[in-house]
Amino acid sequence: MSNDEYPTENPAVVTAGLPYANGDLHIGHLRSYTAADALNRALNAIGQQSAYVCGSDMHGTPVAVNSWQQGVDPEEFALEWHEQYEETFPKFDVEFDNYGHTHDETNTELTREIVCTLEDEGYIYEKTIEVAWDPEEDQALPDRYVEGTCPYCGEQARGDECDEGCGRHLEPGEIEDPVSTLTGNPAEYRKREHKFFEVSALADYLTEFLDDLEGTDNAQNQPRQWIEEGLQDWCITRDLDWGIDYPGDEAEADNLVLYVWVDAPIEYVASTKQYSERVGANTYDWEAVWKDGQGGVSASDASGGSPDERREAGGEIIHVIGRDIIQHHTIFWPTMLQVAGYNAPRAVCATGFITINGKGLSTSRNRAIWAREYLDEGLHPDLLRYYLTTNGGLQQDIDFSWEKFADRVNGELVDTLGNFLYRGLLFAHRNYGGRPDVGVSEEVEDRIEEALEEFNEAVNEYDVRGIGTAPVDLARFGNEYIQRNEPWNLVNDDPDAAAQVIRDCVQLAKAIAVLAEPVLPGKAEAIWEQLAEDGSVHDAALSAALDAPPESFDEPTELFAKIEDDRVNELDAKLADRIESTASDDEEDANEGTAAADADEGTDTADDGAVPDMEPIVEDRISFEEFQELDLRVGRILSAEPIEGADELVRLEVDIGVETRQIVAGLQQLHDVDALPDTKVIVVANLEKAELFGEESNGMVLAAGEQADLLTTHEDAVPGTRVR
RNA sequence: AGCGGGAUGGGAUAGCCAGGAGAUUCCGGCGGGCUCAUAACCCGCAGAUCGGUGGUUCAAAUCCACCUCCCGCUACCA
Numbered sequence: 148m149s150n151d152e153y154p155t156e157n158p159a160v161v162t163a164g165l166p167y168a169n170g171d172l173h174i175g176h177l178r179s180y181t182a183a184d185a186l187n188r189a190l191n192a193i194g195q196q197s198a199y200v201c202g203s204d205m206h207g208t209p210v211a212v213n214s215w216q217q218g219v220d221p222e223e224f225a226l227e228w229h230e231q232y233e234e235t236f237p238k239f240d241v242e243f244d245n246y247g248h249t250h251d252e253t254n255t256e257l258t259r260e261i262v263c264t265l266e267d268e269g270y271i272y273e274k275t276i277e278v279a280w281d282p283e284e285d286q287a288l289p290d291r292y293v294e295g296t297c298p299y300c301g302e303q304a305r306g307d308e309c310d311e312g313c314g315r316h317l318e319p320g321e322i323e324d325p326v327s328t329l330t331g332n333p334a335e336y337r338k339r340e341h342k343f344f345e346v347s348a349l350a351d352y353l354t355e356f357l358d359d360l361e362g363t364d365n366a367q368n369q370p371r372q373w374i375e376e377g378l379q380d381w382c383i384t385r386d387l388d389w390g391i392d393y394p395g396d397e398a399e400a401d402n403l404v405l406y407v408w409v410d411a412p413i414e415y416v417a418s419t420k421q422y423s424e425r426v427g428a429n430t431y432d433w434e435a436v437w438k439d440g441q442g443g444v445s446a447s448d449a450s451g452g453s454p455d456e457r458r459e460a461g462g463e464i465i466h467v468i469g470r471d472i473i474q475h476h477t478i479f480w481p482t483m484l485q486v487a488g489y490n491a492p493r494a495v496c497a498t499g500f501i502t503i504n505g506k507g508l509s510t511s512r513n514r515a516i517w518a519r520e521y522l523d524e525g526l527h528p529d530l531l532r533y534y535l536t537t538n539g540g541l542q543q544d545i546d547f548s549w550e551k552f553a554d555r556v557n558g559e560l561v562d563t564l565g566n567f568l569y570r571g572l573l574f575a576h577r578n579y580g581g582r583p584d585v586g587v588s589e590e591v592e593d594r595i596e597e598a599l600e601e602f603n604e605a606v607n608e609y610d611v612r613g614i615g616t617a618p619v620d621l622a623r624f625g626n627e628y629i630q631r632n633e634p635w636n637l638v639n640d641d642p643d644a645a646a647q648v649i650r651d652c653v654q655l656a657k658a659i660a661v662l663a664e665p666v667l668p669g670k671a672e673a674i675w676e677q678l679a680e681d682g683s684v685h686d687a688a689l690s691a692a693l694d695a696p697p698e699s700f701d702e703p704t705e706l707f708a709k710i711e712d713d714r715v716n717e718l719d720a721k722l723a724d725r726i727e728s729t730a731s732d733d734e735e736d737a738n739e740g741t742a743a744a745d746a747d748e749g750t751d752t753a754d755d756g757a758v759p760d761m762e763p764i765v766e767d768r769i770s771f772e773e774f775q776e777l778d779l780r781v782g783r784i785l786s787a788e789p790i791e792g793a794d795e796l797v798r799l800e801v802d803i804g805v806e807t808r809q810i811v812a813g814l815q816q817l818h819d820v821d822a823l824p825d826t827k828v829i830v831v832a833n834l835e836k837a838e839l840f841g842e843e844s845n846g847m848v849l850a851a852g853e854q855a856d857l858l859t860t861h862e863d864a865v866p867g868t869r870v871r
Numbered sequence: 872a873g874c875g876g877g878a879u880g881g882g883a884u885a886g887c888c889a890g891g892a893g894a895u896u897c898c899g900g901c902g903g904g905c906u907c908a909u910a911a912c913c914c915g916c917a918g919a920u921c922g923g924u925g926g927u928u929c930a931a932a933u934c935c936a937c938c939u940c941c942c943g944c945u946a947c948c949a
Binding site for chain 2: 364365368369372373376470471473499500502507538539540542543544546551554555558559561562563565566567569570571573574577578612613616619620623626627629630631633634635636638649705706707708709796810811812813831834844846847848
C-alpha cells in the first residue's frame with residue numbers, strides 16, 4: 148500500500164466484518180455494511196480501482212453448539228444463514244464484488260497454506276494444556292461445551308468464564324466438577340497439545356504498523372494500550388470437529404481445528420481471490436493487492452524485505468469493522484499477515500454502536516430493527532442507508548428511533564434534495580423540454596467543483612458521513628440559487644436569464660446524482676434516468692458531474708415520499724409491542740404495570756425520561772418463607788484495613804455475636820477506613836463464601852447505592868441480633 | 872478502578888489530527904418573503920462564556936495537565 152492520496156495507482160479492496168452465521172441481520176450489522184459499501188462506491192467514483200468483498204463466518208463454537216442442539220449438521224445450519232445473508236444484502240444495495248464463506252474451498256486452502264507458512268517461519272509452538280473431555284462421546288469439550296463449579300467462588304460456571312458467579316475468565320482445566328453440556332456426563336481432564344501463535348514476538352512490528360495505520364482513532368489507540376500491557380501468545384486451535392482442520396497429518400488425526408478467528412479474516416483474502424479468478428487477473432489482481440504484485444512472494448522474501456518496501460508495492464486494504472473486533476483486526480490479523488508474507492492493511496475503520504430509542508440494542512430482548520422487518524415495511528433501502536451513514540461520524544455511537552429517522556428523511560431527503568430536483572427538472576421539462584441550450588454559469592460550475600473537491604476529501608478521510616451529505620449540501624445550494632434568481636418571473640421578463648438559471652439547475656441535478664450514488668445508489672439511478680442519461684450512474688466517474696446532460700427528458704416524478712406522523716407512530720408502536728411481548732415471554736409479567744399504561748397512551752411516554760435513574764422495583768414478589776432464608780444479623784466492625792493492591796476493597800473483622808467474621812467489602816474510597824471500627828452494620832450471614840484478592844469474604848455488609856451508604860441500627864441492638 | 876470514545880445554542884450534529892475571520896448544518900421557536908416545487912423553498916432574528924480549572928501561545932472549541940459527568944470494554948460490583 149501507500150499512504151498517498153486516493154486515487155492511487157494500486158488496486159484497493161474494501162472489506163466489511165464477516166457476519167456470523169448464527170442469527171438474523173439487524174441495523175447494527177447494516178451500519179458497517181452500508182458504510183463500507185458507500186466507501187467502496189465513492190472510491191470507484193474518484194477513479195480508484197476498488198473491490199468490495201466479504202463472506203459469512205461459518206465456524207466456531209456457537210454454530211457448533213446451536214446446530215447440535217437443533218440436531219442438524221453445522222455446515223447445513225451455517226449455510227442456511229449464509230444464504231439468507233446473500234439474499235438480503237442486495238436488497239439494501241450492499242453490492243459485494245464477491246461474497247463467499249469461510250467454509251468454502253478457497254478459504255480452506257488459503258487458510259491452511261497461511262498456517263503452514265506461520266509454522267515454517269517458526270512462529271508456531273506447541274504447548275500442553277488440560278482440556279475437558281466427555282469420556283462417553285470421546286470428545287473434547289471446548290469453551291461452552293463444559294459447565295461446572297468455579298474454583299474461585301463456587302458458583303455454577305461455564306468452561307471459559309464464571310458467568311453467573313465471580314465473572315472470572317477461566318483457563319482450560321480450571322473448572323471443578325466439570326460436566327459435559329452434550330450428555331450431562333461428568334467430564335474428565337485430558338492433557339492435549341495445542342498450537343500457539345507467537346504474537347508476543349511481534350510487538351515491535353505492531354507498533355510500527357499502528358504508526359502508519361489510517362482509519363478511525365479508536366482502531367489505532369486501543370491496540371497501543373494492549374501492546375504496552377504486554378501481548379499474550381494466542382491459542383489458535385480447538386478440539387472441535389467443526390472448522391478448518393489444522394494442517395499436518397498428526398494434527399488432523401488429533402482432530403484439531405483452527406480457532407475461528409484464524410480463518411475468519413483470511414476470508415477477506417479468499418473472497419478477493421475468488422473475485423479475481425472470476426473477472427480475470429487482468430481486470431483485478433488479488434495478488435497485487437494482498438501480496439506485492441511482483442509475482443508472489445515466498446515466505447523468506449517476505450521476512451527479508453522491509454515493511455516499507457512491501458507496502459509501496461501492494462494494494463490499499465481497507466477494513467470496515469465493528470468496534471468490538473478491533474483487537475482481532477489490529478493485533479492478530481496484521482501479525483498473521485506479516486509473518487505469512489502478505490501486505491498490511493492501510494486502514495481499519497471501526498464503527499460505533501447503535502442504540503434504539505436511547506437504549507442498547509439487544510437481540511435477545513428483541514430491541515432491534517431487523518433488516519427483514521425494515522424491508523417488509525416497504526421502506527426504501529436508501530433511506531436507511533442515508534440515516535445510518537450520515538447520522539454521526541463513523542466511530543460515533545448513534546441512536547435510532549423512527550421519529551429521528553422520519554425527521555432526517557423528511558427534512559433532508561424529501562424537502563431539500565427531492566424537492567430541489569423535482570422543482571428544477573419539472574421547470575426545465577415544462578419550459579424547455581429538457582436542458583436549455585446554454586452553457587453552465589461560472590458560479591454554478593465553481594460550486595459543483597467545490598462539491599467534488601469536498602467529496603474527494605471525504606473519501607480520503609474515510610468520512611462516510613461527508614460522502615453522504617455532499618449531495619444534500621449541493622441541493623441546499625440549488626434551492627437557494629433557484630430562489631434567489633426566480634426563474635418563474637424571468638421566464639417572462641428575461642427569457643435568456645431564465646434559461647441560464649434552469650440550465651444551471653439541470654447541471655446541479657446531474658452533479659447530485661453522481662454525488663449521491665455511494666449512499667443513495669437506487670435514488671441516484673432514478674435521477675440519472677429522469678435526466679435521460681445513457682448507461683448507469685454506477686459507472687459514472689465523479690467528473691461526469693460537469694458534463695452536459697441530454698437536451699431533452701421526460702416529466703420528472705417525485706423521488707421521495709414523506710414519512711407521515713401516523714406512519715411513525717405505527718412503526719414505533721410495533722417496535723414497542725415487540726419488545727414488550729419478548730420481555731413478557733421471558734419474565735412473565737415483570738413489566739405489567741407500565742405495559743398496561745403504554746397500551747392506552749400509545750408510545751409517546753413509553754421510554755422517555757419519566758423515570759429518573761432509579762432502578763425499577765422488581766415486580767416478582769417473593770414469599771415470606773423465601774425472605775426468611777436470608778440470615779441477616781446486626782454486626783459490629785472490630786477492625787478495618789485496606790487490602791493491598793486493591794483500590795476499593797477493605798478487609799473487615801465483624802463481630803456478629805455468635806462469632807467474628809472476616810468480610811471483604813468495597814468501601815475503601817467511600818469511607819474513612821480508620822473510622823469504620825465500632826460502626827454497627829447489617830450483615831448477610833448465610834451468604835456463600837467468596838475469595839477476593841486472595842482474601843476470604845465470609846458474608847456481606849449491606850450498603851446503599853453507589854456511595855456505599857452503610858446500613859446501621861438506630862437504637863442499641865446487640866451484635867448477633869437477627870434482622871427481620 | 873484501569874483503558875478507549877464522548878461532552879459544542881432547547882434537541883441532534885460538524886469543526887479538533889495540520890491553533891487564527893462573524894463556530895457548521897439539521898430539527899424546534901419568532902418574524903418576513905416567494906409561489907416554479909411534495910404546506911415544499913428562501914431570507915432574517917433570538918439562542919452557545921465550545922463540560923470545569925489551570926497552562927502553552929500574539930492567538931485555543933482546537934495543543935498540554937488535572938478534574939467532573941455520560942457510553943463502551945475490562946473488572947476488585949459479595
